[in-house]
Amino acid sequence: MTSAGRGRLQPIFDFLITLVVWTYFTAGFVLLFSPFYLWAGIFSKNRERAFQQLNSRFYRGFFFLVRRLMPGHRWHIQPEVRRIRSSVIVCNHRSYLDSILLISLYEKHNTIVKSRLFDIPFFGRMLQWSGYIPSSAEGRFAEMMIQRLERMDAFLADGGNLIVFPEGTRSPNGSLGRFNKGAFKIARRCRAPIEVLFIRNTDRMFRRGVFSFNTRGPNTIRLERIGGIDAAAECATGSLSRVAATVRAMLELKNDGEEEA
């Protein structure tokens, strides 16, 4: 087939592969994972921990499938990223894939989720049972937020990672958005280190506002650790704003370097 012919058929390939991937998310969940979730929901002594582990494995399965179906996209995940424990992980945010990629790397994780997602039937309940933290404490979320933040010290001390995208939403154009300071406040409160990660090119695979994955490539998705900060020590000698500014400077330096390249 000529390259022009392949080009014309590409949207159809993209659509079909996207359907396969979404089938994993729906039927795959029901057939392969729901029995384990059900078991954990009924019998597990630590349901949140069990759900986090299952979420991580479910998303690992998703990325296994994605790698097989979209070989034009290469993946480079630094080994030290996988070794992070007991930390508040902050990362730039390019695509919906970012959060599930990070969740897939850590079985013991938590994250901050937009409160409105807790209202989605079934999915919202899954988020709640996974122990994830709502982004606001309005109304019914107040108690959930308080309990989860109060348990965060022990969770982090026990090897868990808190995954936060301080921009709060995906970047529309690759530039860094305004930071919420929540992640830094939690790190200071829990005396946990902040690990700064930089992710690139997930938005080339799953583009904003487009239903289908770009299955073709060539593209290299990279996830790397670009630095770490001892938030408690930094806040003792400086301010929380300075910690946030330091993280921002790290990410901007990397982001600007990428744009120049």
Add this chain to the structure above:
Amino acid sequence: MERDAIKAAIIRIFDEKFEIVDPSADDNLRDAYEFDSIDAVELLHEIEILLDTQLSQAEKKNAMEIRTINQIVDYIEALAQDRCLAKSSGSEPCLSTMEQ
């Protein structure tokens, strides 16, 4: 501890813990200083230390609706009063039970 003393203690906590210097009593803390629910949880911990008591989940939940320094002072006064009444069974006037 009088109302003024409670207010002074809160102002000190805001300075030391939240890097918010001398906030106005009626400013909406969220709008004016980006004081969010994570800060609120930390403030509740500080209030527990101040009152030398544990707050119930219901008391903490009520606090999440608070928006101004004056409301925080009202909240602490009410907590102190509740605890004082619980200790004295209402037979004596309630004085300070807070750490000063």
